[in-house]
Amino acid sequence: MSNPILELKEASIFQGDSLVLSNVNVEINKGEFVYLIGKTGTGKSSFMKTLYGDLPLTKGEGHIVDYDLKNLKEKDIPFLRRKLGVVFQDFKLLIDRTVNDNLLFVLKATGWKDKTEMNSRVEEVLTKVDMKTKGFKYPHELSGGEQQRIAIARALLNNPELILADEPTGNLDPQTSIEVMEVLQDINKNGNTILMATHDYALLLKYPSKTLKCDDSQIYEVVQRKG
Numbered sequence: 011m012s013n014p015i016l017e018l019k020e021a022s023i024f025q026g027d028s029l030v031l032s033n034v035n036v037e038i039n040k041g042e043f044v045y046l047i048g049k050t051g052t053g054k055s056s057f058m059k060t061l062y063g064d065l066p067l068t069k070g071e072g073h074i075v076d077y078d079l080k081n082l083k084e085k086d087i088p089f090l091r092r093k094l095g096v097v098f099q100d101f102k103l104l105i106d107r108t109v110n111d112n113l114l115f116v117l118k119a120t121g122w123k124d125k126t127e128m129n130s131r132v133e134e135v136l137t138k139v140d141m142k143t144k145g146f147k148y149p150h151e152l153s154g155g156e157q158q159r160i161a162i163a164r165a166l167l168n169n170p171e172l173i174l175a176d177e178p179t180g181n182l183d184p185q186t187s188i189e190v191m192e193v194l195q196d197i198n199k200n201g202n203t204i205l206m207a208t209h210d211y212a213l214l215l216k217y218p219s220k221t222l223k224c225d226d227s228q229i230y231e232v233v234q235r236k237g
């Protein structure tokens with residue numbers, strides 16, 4: 011039986027008054043790794059933003075990790091985001107504090123209180139992205155790939171039911187992109203569900219998986235040919 015973590019039915023995605031995507035029917039099940047591809051400006055980021063509550067869903071139906079996107083209230087958004095891990099192209103780390111403090115900041119902001127538990131959670135997520143020894147560093151002391159691994163660790167802090175990664179390798183060279191992708195693959199193998207928007211077709215070929223494509227104001231599932 012399918013177990014959707016995300017389900018959109020006949021949804022339309024708008025930026026202000028302009029329609030970006032229409033008749034969107036998408037289902038993502040627990041444990042899947044799904045790519046979202048499409049030319050620049052076709053609506054990948056707008057789609058992602060709708061999923062994490064940055065754009066309202068005004069037409070159609072949408073459910074994500076037990077939240078009804080159509081009836082999402084402003085006060086629900088922080089709680090929705092706690093169930094999602096969001097990773098961006100430009101990492102969005104706080105530059106004035108160390109890696110550990112970046113991660114502790116998120117734990118504090120999401121209600122964690124016990125210092126020992128917080129420190130051990132930070133160590134756990136840093137271990138998952140192979141950055142356990144870099145907690146004392148400032149973001150500017152890390153390479154782009156390392157910064158992105160920290161951003162992935164941050165996304166993992168609250169055991170998200172779904173990770174939304176919007177062009178996570180967009181600022182990285184090909185080799186570093188593969189390293190970051192390996193981290194995402196490992197996390198997926200350990201049970202996390204991931205939706206990743208990307209332009210990087212080399213990654214799709216190397217790590218084939220279910221693929222959705224934005225084109226002509228629609229989202230289609232791409233059927234991959236074997237061989």
Ligand SMILES: Nc1ncnc2c1ncn2[C@@H]1O[C@H](COP(=O)(O)OP(=O)(O)OP(=O)(O)O)[C@@H](O)[C@H]1O
Pocket residue numbers: 025026030048049050051052053054055056057224
């Ligand atoms: N803040 C905004 N206000 C108004 N229109 C916007 C806004 N952001 C994006 N758009 C428009 O929405 C459409 C979809 O843009 P979006 O950023 O979702 O595409 P994308 O596929 O993510 O592109 P890219 O790959 O370049 O990031 C474009 O026509 C864009 O101009």
